[in-house]
Structure formats: C-alpha cells, structure tokens
Amino acid sequence: MPLLELKNIKKSFDSNVIIKDLSLTVEKGEVIVILGPSGCGKSTLLRCINGLETIESGEIFLDGEVISNRTKDMHLIRQKIGMVFQSYDLFPHLSVMKNLLLGPKHAHEMNFNIEQVQKEAEMWLDRVGLADKKNAYPRQLSGGQKQRVAIVRMLCMHPEVMLFDEVTAALDPEMVREVLDVMMNLANDKKTMLIVTHQMQFARAVADKIVFMDAGEIVEISTPEEFWTNPKTERAKKFLSNFEFESRHH
Amino acid sequence: MDFSFIKQVTPMYKEAAFLTLHLALIGILLSLLLGLACALVKYYRIPVLKRIVGAYIELSRNTPLLIQLFFLYFAFPRMGIKLSSVQCAIIGLTFLGGSYMEETFRSALESVSKVQIESAQCIGLTPRQVTQYVILPQAFSVSIPGFCANVMFMIKETSVFSAVALADLMYVAKDLIGLYYKTEESLLLLCIAYFILLLPISLIAGFAERRLRYAQFGR
Amino acid sequence: MLSSDASVNMLDAIREAFGVLTMGTNTLRLLGGLWVTVWIALVSVAFSIVLGFLFGMLMTVKNRVVKTVCRIYLEFMRIMPQMVLLFLAYYGLTRMFSISLSGEAASILVFTLWGTAEMGDLVRGALESVPNHQYESGRAIGLTERQIFFYIIIPQTLRPLLPLSMNLITRMIKTTSLVVFVGVIEVVKIGQQIIEANRLTVPTASIAVYFVIFMMYFFVCWILSLAARAVERSQKR
Numbered sequence: 001m002p003l004l005e006l007k008n009i010k011k012s013f014d015s016n017v018i019i020k021d022l023s024l025t026v027e028k029g030e031v032i033v034i035l036g037p038s039g040c041g042k043s044t045l046l047r048c049i050n051g052l053e054t055i056e057s058g059e060i061f062l063d064g065e066v067i068s069n070r071t072k073d074m075h076l077i078r079q080k081i082g083m084v085f086q087s088y089d090l091f092p093h094l095s096v097m098k099n100l101l102l103g104p105k106h107a108h109e110m111n112f113n114i115e116q117v118q119k120e121a122e123m124w125l126d127r128v129g130l131a132d133k134k135n136a137y138p139r140q141l142s143g144g145q146k147q148r149v150a151i152v153r154m155l156c157m158h159p160e161v162m163l164f165d166e167v168t169a170a171l172d173p174e175m176v177r178e179v180l181d182v183m184m185n186l187a188n189d190k191k192t193m194l195i196v197t198h199q200m201q202f203a204r205a206v207a208d209k210i211v212f213m214d215a216g217e218i219v220e221i222s223t224p225e226e227f228w229t230n231p232k233t234e235r236a237k238k239f240l241s242n243f244e245f246e247s248r249h250h
Numbered sequence: 251m252d253f254s255f256i257k258q259v260t261p262m263y264k265e266a267a268f269l270t271l272h273l274a275l276i277g278i279l280l281s282l283l284l285g286l287a288c289a290l291v292k293y294y295r296i297p298v299l300k301r302i303v304g305a306y307i308e309l310s311r312n313t314p315l316l317i318q319l320f321f322l323y324f325a326f327p328r329m330g331i332k333l334s335s336v337q338c339a340i341i342g343l344t345f346l347g348g349s350y351m352e353e354t355f356r357s358a359l360e361s362v363s364k365v366q367i368e369s370a371q372c373i374g375l376t377p378r379q380v381t382q383y384v385i386l387p388q389a390f391s392v393s394i395p396g397f398c399a400n401v402m403f404m405i406k407e408t409s410v411f412s413a414v415a416l417a418d419l420m421y422v423a424k425d426l427i428g429l430y431y432k433t434e435e436s437l438l439l440l441c442i443a444y445f446i447l448l449l450p451i452s453l454i455a456g457f458a459e460r461r462l463r464y465a466q467f468g469r
Numbered sequence: 470m471l472s473s474d475a476s477v478n479m480l481d482a483i484r485e486a487f488g489v490l491t492m493g494t495n496t497l498r499l500l501g502g503l504w505v506t507v508w509i510a511l512v513s514v515a516f517s518i519v520l521g522f523l524f525g526m527l528m529t530v531k532n533r534v535v536k537t538v539c540r541i542y543l544e545f546m547r548i549m550p551q552m553v554l555l556f557l558a559y560y561g562l563t564r565m566f567s568i569s570l571s572g573e574a575a576s577i578l579v580f581t582l583w584g585t586a587e588m589g590d591l592v593r594g595a596l597e598s599v600p601n602h603q604y605e606s607g608r609a610i611g612l613t614e615r616q617i618f619f620y621i622i623i624p625q626t627l628r629p630l631l632p633l634s635m636n637l638i639t640r641m642i643k644t645t646s647l648v649v650f651v652g653v654i655e656v657v658k659i660g661q662q663i664i665e666a667n668r669l670t671v672p673t674a675s676i677a678v679y680f681v682i683f684m685m686y687f688f689v690c691w692i693l694s695l696a697a698r699a700v701e702r703s704q705k706r
Contacts, residue, residue, distance in 0.1 A: 052368055079374030089369040093387045102383060103373030110374075150369075157373055312639070312690035313683055314646035320657065321679040324664075328486065328673040329479045402548075409550035410647065420552055433564035437557055441549065448548045 001064055003028040003192055004049070004161055009058035009068075011041075011048055018044045020216045021058075026161070029190040033203040033224075036213035037239060042196045045213070046163045049194070050081045062161070079107050082159035086166045088147040090138040096149050097121065097134045103157045110158075117156055124152040128182050144175025151182055162186070164195045180206075200243055204228055212236050256435050259426060266422045267443050273336065273416075274405045277343030281404070282397075284344060285351020292352070293359045303352070310349035316410045318342045323414045335414045347404050354396035358389040391462055398455030405447055419443050486677035495663050496681070502656030503685050506645045509573060509653070513580035513645075514638050520581065521588020528593040539589070546586035551644050554579045559651040572653035580641055591633050595626035628704055635697035639690045646686065656682050 004026040011019040019041045026032060034042045047053040049060060051067070051074045060068035067077045090099050100121040104112040125131050128148040138146055147167055154162060164183065168176040180202045187193060187206050197203055203210065203224070210227040212220040212235075220233045231237045288303045322338040333341070362385050370384040412421035419440060426436040490496050528539045546554075558575040562568045570578065599622050607617035649657045660678040667674045 050372060052371070075371065075374050075376045075379075078372050083372040085365060085369065087365050089363070089365045091366065091370070091384055091388075093391070102370075103375065106376075106379050106383070107374050153373060308691060309687060312643075312687045312694060314643040314686060316646045316649075317657070317679070317683050317686055321683055325676045325679040328676050329482055406550040409552035413650075420556070423556065427560055427564075431564070433560055437561050440553055440556070444549060444553060452544070452548060 002026055003030075003063060005061040006049070007059050007061070009045075009048060009060065010056045011044055011053060012056060018216055019048070019055075022216070022218055023058075024211065024218065026192060026194065028160075028192055031187045031191075031193045031195070031206055031208045032211055033195045033197060033207040033209075034211045034213060035197075035203060035239070036219075037242075040213045041216045042213055043165050046083065046165050046194060046196060049161075050078055050083050050163060052083075076109055079103075079110055079157055080159055081161045081163065082154035082157055083163040083165065084147070084150050084154055084167050086169045088143065088150040088167070088170070090141075090146055090149055090153070092138050095135050095137055096125070096130070096141075099138070099149065100125075100153050100156050103153070107157065121152065121156050124155055125149075127185070128152060129178070142175060143171045144178050147171060147175075147179045148182055151179070151186075155186075160192060162191055162193045164193065164197070166196050166198065168197065168199060212239065214239070251438075252432055252435055255430070255432050256439060259422075259436070259439065262422050262426075263419065263439050263443050266417055266419045267447060269416065270405070270408045270411070270418045271447065273339050273343065273411065273418075274408050276340050277347055277408075278401055278404055280340070280344040281347025281351050281400075284348035285353075286355050288348060288352040289355035289359060292356050307349040307352060310346055315342055315346050315407050316413055318345060319410060319414050335411075335416045338414045339408075339411050339416060343404060343407065346407065347400065350400045350403060351397070354393050354400055355389070358393035358396065359385065361392050362388045395455055395459040395462060398451055398458060402448055402451050402455065405451070406444075409444075482673040483676055485671060486673040486675070489663065489667055489671045489674040489677050490681060492667070498659050498663070499656055499678070499681060499685070502654065502659035503682075503689070505573075505653065505655040506648065507642060507689065509576050509580065509648060509655075510638065510642045510645045513577050513584055514634075514641055516577075516581040517584025517588045517637070517641075518634060520585040522592050524585050524589030525592025525596065528589055529596050543586045543590055546583050551579065551583060552647055552650065554583065555647060555651050572648060572651040575651055576645065576648045576653060580645070584637065584641060587637055588634070591630060591637070592626065595630055596622065598629075599625050632697045632701040632704070635693060635700065639693045639697070642690055642693070643686065656685065 002025040004024075006022060006024045009019055009022045010017070022041075022045065034045065036042050044053060048055050048068070051070060054069050058068070059066055062077065062080065070077065090096075091102065094102065097118075101114065101117060104110070104117040105114060122131065122134065125134055128151070130145060130148060130152075133141065133145065133149075138149075141149065151167075167183075168179050171179065176199070180199060183193070183195065184202075184206055195203070195206070205224075207224045210220075210222055210224055211218055212222075212227070212231075212233075214235050220227070220231065220236045222232065226232075227236065228240070231240060288307070291299045291303050319338055319342045322333055322342055323335070326333055366384060366388070367380060370380040375383065408418060409420050411418045412424070423436045423440040427433050430436075524539070527535065528543075530536065555575060558570060558579045559572065562570055562575070603621055603625070604617060607621050612620070645655075646657065648655055660682050664674045664678055
C-alpha cells in the first residue's frame with residue numbers, strides 16, 4: 001500500500017481553480033520532485049497535503065487513513081507530515097535548541113523521550129555543520145543556517161513524509177548548496193520526500209520520480225533520465241526549453 | 251520666585267501626585283485586563299462578542315474622557331446610580347484606556363505572521379499550544395512600546411479629574427493660584443510634578459522600543 | 470448605589486430629561502457651543518499643518534543644536550498634559566508677562582503649539598522614511614537637490630500624511646473639550662447653563678444634556694475617523 005495517496009483532488013481560491021482533478025501515489029522511501037511553471041499549483045498541492053489548505057473534493061490518504069479536510073486533531077497528522085517553508089520561519093524568541101525541542105516537548109501523543117530527542121537534535125546539528133550554534137538565536141544566523149535549522153526542526157518530529165516548498169528560493173546563491181546537501185543526505189537515508197524546487201540539476205540528481213505539473217494538473221510523470229533526455233509531452237518540452245540558451249558565440 | 255512658598259506647598263503637590271498615580275495605576279491595570287480580553291475577542295473573531303467589543307471601542311475612542319466623567323458624575327445620579335468621585339474617575343479611565351489597550355494588544359497579536367503560525371502547526375502543535383508558545387510570547391514583546399505609550403497617555407488624561415472634584419495636581423495648582431496669586435511658583439511645581447511622573451515612563455518606552463528592534467532584527 | 474424600584478424611576482427620569490431638549494432653543498444653543506469647540510480645533514489644526522510642515526523640515530536639518538532644541542520642544546509638548554499647557558497659557562501668561570489672553574486665544578495658542586509639534590514629528594517621520602535611493606535616482610537623472618526635494622520627495626511624503634493628519638484633527642477635537650476650564654463658553658458650559666436654568670422644573674435634565682453632548686462628540690469624531698480610514702484604504706489600492 002502506498003504511504004501517501006491523493007485521489008482526485010480539487011482546490012480553488014474564490015473562483016480560481018488552482019488544482020483540477022489531481023491524483024498521485026507516493027511509496028515509502030520515494031523522493032519525488034515536483035516541477036512546473038509558476039502558478040501551476042505546486043505549493044498549493046503541498047499545503048493541501050498537510051492540511052494548511054482544505055480541498056473541495058477528492059481525498060488524501062496517509063497509510064490508508066483519510067487525512068483530508070479534518071476538523072479535529074489535525075495536529076496529529078502534522079506530527080507525521082513535516083514541512084519546511086521558503087521563509088524558514090524559526091521562532092525568534094527561542095534559541096535554536098528550544099526551537100528544535102518545542103514540537104517534541106508538547107507532542108504528548110507521540111511519547112517522546114526528551115533526553116533522547118535532545119541527543120538526536122545535537123547529532124543532526126552536527127551533521128548539518130551547526131553544532132556550535134545550538135544556543136544561538138535565529139537573528140544571529142544567516143539564511144542558509146536558518147534553513148538548515150528549520151530542516152532539523154522538522155526531523156526532530158520523526159515525520160513519515162517530508163514536504164519541501166522551494167526551500168532555497170529565498171537564499172543567496174552561496175548558501176543554496178549547503179541546504180541542498182542536507183536534502184541529498186536525507187534522500188540517501190531513504191526518507192520519503194516531496195520536493196518543490198527550481199534547482200534543475202539538483203532535481204535531476206536527487207529524484208526517484210519527476211512529477212511535472214502545469215495549470216493545476218499533472219502533465220507527466222517520469223524518471224529524471226527520461227524527463228530530461230526525452231520528455232513525452234509538448235508542455236514538458238516547452239518548460240525545459242526555458243532553461244536552455246543558445247550561445248552567442250559559435 | 252518665592253522659594254519659601256515652594257517649600258510650603260510641595261507636600262500638597264506630593265499628596266496630589268500620589269493620588270493621581272494611585273488612580274492611574276488602578277485604571278491602567280483594569281484597562282489592561284479589559285483591553286486584553288477585547289483584543290482576544292477581536293483576534294479570534296468570536297461571534298456576537300466581537301460586535302459588542304467593536305461598538306465599545308468606537309464609543310470609547312471617539313469621546314473625550316472629560317465628557318465621559320461628566321456623564322458619570324452628573325447624569326448617573328439622576329438615574330439613581332450614585333457614584334463617588336473616585337469611582338467615576340476609575341470607571342472613566344478604565345472605559346477610555348480599555349480601547350487603547352485593545353488596539354495595542356490586537357495589533358501585537360496580528361504582527362505575528364501567518365507563516366510563524368503555520369510553522370508552529372507544522373511541527374504538530376495544537377491550536378492552544380500554538381497560541382501559548384508561539385503567538386503570545388512574540389505578541390508580548392511587540393506590545394511593550396505601545397503599552398508604555400498608553401500608560402503615558404492615561405497618566406496625562408488624569409489631569410481632568412479635578413472636574414469631578416478630586417484633589418489632584420490641577421486642582422491644587424488652580425487653588426493656589428486663586429488663593430495666593432503665586433502663579434509662577436504654582437505652575438512651575440505643576441510642570442515639575444508631571445515631568446517626574448511622565449519622564450521616566452517616556453525613557454523606559456524608548457528603551458523598550460530599541461531592545462525590541464534588536465530582538466527582532468539583531469541590529 | 471442602585472435603589473430597588475430604580476428601573477421604573479430611571480425610565481421616568483430619562484423621559485423627563487429628554488423633554489428639556491425640546492424646550493426653546495436649547496438644542497440649538499448646544500449645537501452652537503459645539504461649533505465653538507470645533508471652530509477652535511479647526512483653526513488650530515490649520516495653523517498646525519502649515520507650521521508643522523515647516524517644523525518637520527526644520528527637524529531634518531543636519532545642525533545638532535537645532536535638532537536638540539526641536540527635540541526638547543517636541544518632548545515638552547508631548548509630556549505635558551494639555552490641561553497644564555492651557556493653564557500655562559491662560560494663567561501664566563497673564564500674571565507673568567501681563568499678556569491677557571481670552572480663553573479662546575489661549576486655547577488656539579496652546580493647540581497650535583501642540584499640533585505643530587505633533588505634525589512636525591509626523592512630517593519628519595515621513596521625510597525620513599523616503600528611501601535613499603529616491604534621492605540617488607533623482608541625482609542619476611541630473612536633477613538639482615532643490616528639484617529633487619520638490620518634485621520627488623514632497624509628493625511622496627504627502628500621501629501617508631493625510632490619514633495621520635485626520636487622526637490628529639480627531640484628537641484635537643476631543644482635547645478641545647478641556648477649554649471649558651479656561652472660561653470658554655462652549656458646549657459643556659452651555660449644557661450646565663441649561664441644567665441650572667431648569668433645575669426646579671426638570672431636575673433630571675443633566676441626563677439628557679450630557680447624553681446629547683456625549684453623542685455630539687461621538688458623531689463628529691466617529692465620522693472623522695471613518696473618513697480617515699476610507700482615505701487610508703483608498704491609498705492602499
């Protein structure tokens with residue numbers, strides 16, 4: 001049974017239909033990269049999966065359980081589906097370590113052993129190269145450092161599925177690589193990830209599957225190799241041509 | 251400048267200042283509670299209550315304290331509700347201050363960005379936990395400069411209490427001018443009294459605002 | 470505080486009180502009194518806007534002495550309650566400098582000084598919030614400093630100032646309620662005259678009179694604040 005399943009999802013804002021009739025399955029340990037032009041609904045899709053947006057029709061299943069449009073206990077679902085945003089919102093009034101421990105400390109349903117979580121958090125901080133920052137405050141960190149902390153904060157909740165919404169889009173170019181390296185590490189650890197990004201070379205290297213979206217629907221699903229060397233649809237070809245330039249010099 | 255006169259009447263000013271401060275503090279405390287309750291009602295859009303709060307805020311912000319006091323002190327007795335000067339002063343000040351506090355707290359609550367709230371939701375916190383551990387702490391520090399400004403405003407507003415026959419600073423000054431014609435001395439002491447009451451708060455407010463800016467932007 | 474058969478008495482009292490308003494020219498006189506307050510506020514605001522603009526520009530001057538003097542003036546006007554300032558102008562000027570000002574004149578003087586300080590601070594804030602690269606863009610297309618100031622900077626400062634000034638007007642109208650303490654015959658004074666004149670015939674007159682005064686201030690200020698909000702909203706678009 002797939003870990004995450006979306007069946008015939010429809011989502012509109014007022015009169016604009018953002019997502020029309022979308023279906024997708026995600027297996028455990030799969031890394032899926034979602035590509036597409038701006039405004040095609042990629043971010044909205046991620047936000048529907050963890051309940052930040054409600055859907056008009058269709059259903060979303062996690063481990064066979066319906067999680068879409070829940071009115072109660074949505075926080076239990078969000079303990080299992082983690083998300084990292086473009087704006088890496090760390091809580092400014094808490095130190096890095098307190099940021100990391102806030103979720104586990106209050107998730108009584110998951111019975112975390114706080115000492116264990118703390119050791120784990122320190123191990124993760126070390127792995128992402130921020131071991132010395134555990135008592136620092138967010139205002140003292142650079143964008144790339146904050147984003148890495150945001151990713152660790154999500155990891156401390158041991159989510160089953162990880163959602164990444166254009167997490168490097170707001171970073172200076174020099175800091176993008178350090179964040180992508182962390183995500184590559186997670187992929188190698190066989191975590192289940194849904195990534196929305198514009199980093200093409202990274203997408204090609206990290207993905208098990210490429211899902212190409214346009215105007216609210218899935219146009220093409222292929223392996224990275226197929227997608228770049230031999231796209232099946234016209235729209236995919238058009239999208240990829242945006243990133244290629246003919247040199248002035250011959 | 252008659253310094254012996256100044257020495258003679260300083261105790262009167264001191265007593266009046268204490269009275270002013272005493273009433274102001276009660277008013278500030280009550281309006282803080284009232285304002286906080288109203289702000290939460292408006293922030294969470296609680297039906298029915300939010301309309302009542304809205305009407306209260308419009309009434310309170312668009313009428314001068316003096317008129318509110320006159321109404322309480324002169325009109326209420328005719329309706330059978332007799333209030334003492336002190337009661338009028340505290341009720342009036344709380345009524346007025348509550349709406350100013352509401353504005354401060356509500357804008358502080360709204361300053362916590364939607365993404366912050368979503369980030370908190372995404373690590374699995376319940377709505378109550380999100381409010382308690384993420385929204386309120388941040389709103390608290392944001393509200394401090396506005397709160398200090400309200401405190402200053404309310405202490406200044408107490409200068410109308412002489413209208414309801416309270417022996418506050420204005421009353422003492424006017425009395426002394428009328429009785430002894432020592433205008434310069436009386437007015438000087440009056441200014442000094444208010445300076446002593448208000449300057450410290452003005453400085454604290456400025457200090458708090460700079461600390462807040464540092465905490466948010468690290469500069 | 471509240472007697473047991475109060476509710477019936479209260480309604481009677483209220484009904485009786487409102488009768489006062491229909492008598493003679495009472496309501497008209499009250500409106501006249503309100504006009505006195507509003508007029509004082511409008512004149513003061515007019516002066517404050519003009520002088521405030523100049524004061525605001527003065528505050529952005531690079532000279533440290535000028536800046537400090539301006540700051541002291543601003544803080545003094547901000548810290549002192551308006552009542553105290555009224556007393557200083559009305560009693561202080563009379564006895565100390567033999568300048569005898571009428572209640573109205575003293576009020577206008579005080580509110581203008583106060584309004585200029587507040588307005589000046591708003592103008593200074595608006596001037597300082599214009600980003601530096603506006604000046605740089607002006608220079609880059611070859612304008613002189615004076616041209617930049619008049620054609621680029623000033624128009625940008627005017628936009629946020631409109632709703633802020635309306636907010637100041639509303640505050641000023643509320644504060645003019647204090648002029649009753651310096652002998653100006655305004656709405657409260659007239660109200661008290663009406664109550665006194667009808668002390669024996671309509672003893673509960675104060676209910677209606679003060680209620681009407683309350684509502685008058687409310688409507689004037691409320692409409693102004695609604696207008697200010699409408700202006701703000703139209704600017705956001």
